[in-house]
Amino acid sequence: MKEDHSIGLPQLPNHIVTAARKTKLCAFSVALEGWRRGLTLKWYTKDSEHFQNMTVFGVNPPGRLFSLSSKKRTHYFFRTRGDKVTNEAVEIGSDKELTKIWLDKAGIPVPKGKGFAEGASEEEILDYSIGIGFPLVLKPTNGSLGNGVITNIKNENELKKSLKYVRNILGYGEVIIERYVAGKEYRVYVIEDKTIAAYNRVPANIIGDGVHTVEELITLKNEQRKKNPRLFSCLIEIDIEILEEIEKEGYSLESIPKKGDIIYLRKKTNVSSGGDPIDVTDELPNSIKEIAIKAINAIPGLYHGGVDIIVNEHLPPEEGAVVIELNPTAQIGGILYPIQGKARDIPAAIIDYYFPETKDFATKKSRVYFDLNAALEPLQNRSAIEVELPKAPIGTLYAKKFIVQGNVTRYKYHRWLKSNAVTLNLHGFIKNTVDNEIEIVVGGTEKENLNTFKDLITNNQNLAKVSKVLEESWKEYIKVGFEITEMFNMNKLKTVESAIKKLERDLKSTEKELYRVQKENKKIQDSRSWKYGMSLKKMARLVRN
Structure with a gap:
């Protein structure tokens, strides 16, 4: 197994983004960058009047919609997409068939294919598919996160099965049929005429070590992913698709692959389904980056976003590269926390674009952050539809840790210290x-206030009897506000968590066993002896009747 080489941005360490999952991570990273630069940050629910004229998809719980304001202006954001991107551009980008029309008109290479309306018959789709030739890709016109995308369909039977799954089971009536293009898939993030980042999206995979089984290797790979703030919620789940893929490769869950053997577990490359994001920003040829820039500029009103490109590296870029999708509201977590390579600062580039006057305040070394859950709580419990955060401390941060010994554990003493810290803007x-x-960590931009607080620690004999104060420098991150954390018993919580994890393991085990049993039953039913036996039973029943 490869070691976990994920490297995040220095201003986005793992522990400060734990509350930001998936698309929340995108919004939080951009909002935090602007807030740290001194901009006013507000979070909203979808009911806010400020977003009535902005295209927003889905239910969108709090944590995706926000605004940033300077003294001169305000910009509104939905995840990574700011209000400079027009609704027309969003509508084009969210419709894969419409995207292809615009790109093709601008001379951008796209896969040969066609969209079909919900009312199109299976025969109509099959006739067209046979005409352009296999292998093919089937995908929903308005799908996202790789849902319903089936690649490398090799024949008519596979296509019929795929159509039934996507149109009938998943409920995506409108679909696109395209020629399958073999090659590596890249997500390139562009702002106007500049490529900010690029990463290769590799399908979910494991690498044999000659010791562990396929199932154990998946577990080990997931342990790697759990350490990554983007990937820990995108684990590789063993499902029917994975079981079928490893069977095609000649393995089972109990097989022990040879050392160095790579086994791909899925066809699609989406990070959300277990794919690996690998940074290639510096290695990607300029010719491919130019295609991505032209693709963004081909859509009116689309000033920044993600471009998905497949590149056949055995052909020249002008022949072997095709744009398969545009993402006006692109997820950026994969390049913020790549599993290999260097993290790229898309949040800073977005804020530079919307508030260029704040470039000198870029926050690569900032050590302050805010609690996302606490900020969103009034929106979550519906007591408010917008929340404004206190301004971020701007300037050099002075911070200390004090270990205070003695009769110092009274809650009243802690509340008194907190009150003084808040008064001193600490x-x-x-x-x-x-x-x-007790342990006290305090920080602020005024060094004198820090010294004043230190003197106060021993200055209330009615609430505490301090015998000793140890002082250390504090170089870690500081959350704005001031908290009092009391000790509590974690045993009950751990017991509940353990029970839930056991139930999840049992469920997965049952699903895998069910799959095995179904396969064995099908083998039996397809066998000659089964069919012969069934014929005898039918004959006997007729004789009795």
């Missing part, structure tokens, strides 16, 4: 560590 926390000892 941020941080107090927590109990062991009996007769």
